Amino acid sequence: MRPITQLARSFVRLEVDIWVSLARAVTRRPDLGGGAPMRYAGAVSATIWAFIVVSAVEIPAVHLLIPWPAARIVALGLGAWGLVWMAGMLAAHHMHPHVLTDDLLRVRYLRRVGLDIPLSGIRAVRHDLRAYDGAKSLQRTGPGDETLAVIIGSSTNIRVILTEPRTFHTPQDDFTVSTVAFWADDPKAAVASIRAAVGDRAV
Structure with missing residues (x-):
């Protein structure tokens, strides 16, 4: 049970990190701690942006392809969550240098x-x-x-x-x-x- 508990804690911690970072990005408050930043986001930004673009294209495509209204709503919700999550991951790399x-x-x-x-x-x-x-x-x-x-x-x-x-x-x-x-x-x-x-x- 311990590995499962650790995995759940890691997931919750990452989820919190994503939303906190997204809030910092929206309010333009990078976590600098009174020092000068040294950025590292450039190494992964292109990859994350690719996922964001694919997710943005996928949401309306799935909406059009799925004929069942209930399934459409679920897919729309998951797609929107995934899009916001990837945006938060990008923000996390930029907000905590x-x-x-x-x-x-x-x-x-x-x-x-x-x-x-x-x-x-x-x-x-x-x-x-x-x-x-x-x-x-x-x-x-x-x-x-x-x-x-x-x-x-x-x-x-x-x-x-x-x-x-x-x-x-x-x-x-x-x-x-x-x-x-x-x-x-x-x-x-x-x-x-x-x-x-x-x-x-x-x-």
Whole structure:
């Protein structure tokens, strides 16, 4: 029963995230936490937009093809929900970017993942493109390369090497790692910003 319960909780949490993000998008209130954003939505925006367009075309097509009124209403409701859900997923990627403040780097994925890395705990940061297998947005690699990867579009392109291993609490599990990898739409600008914020310690 536990896996089913965890799956149900994950679904409810994602549903809440979608609607909160959609509300933020409508009111133009991205969750920046007082810092400068580093976007990652560009890696998946085209794919999500494709689903939105297909869903928008599918709703009237299904309405015309189904001859039974009751089935038509059900299909219309499901289609409208799916369309809004995909719009919310797009909003979630845009409304919750990575954030760089005066004190820390917050690496994020939607509302569900937020890895707070104090700038004083960063030893090095570099542009490093890597691909990952699997559908999980959060993966740990190792042994020998203790990295927690926050994956967008099956890839990461920035690696932050920590001064010492650090434990991150996530919805998936607690991970103790010495490196964090993530995706940024403009990795060169992101690396430059982090290095500038950290100062001479980062290479």
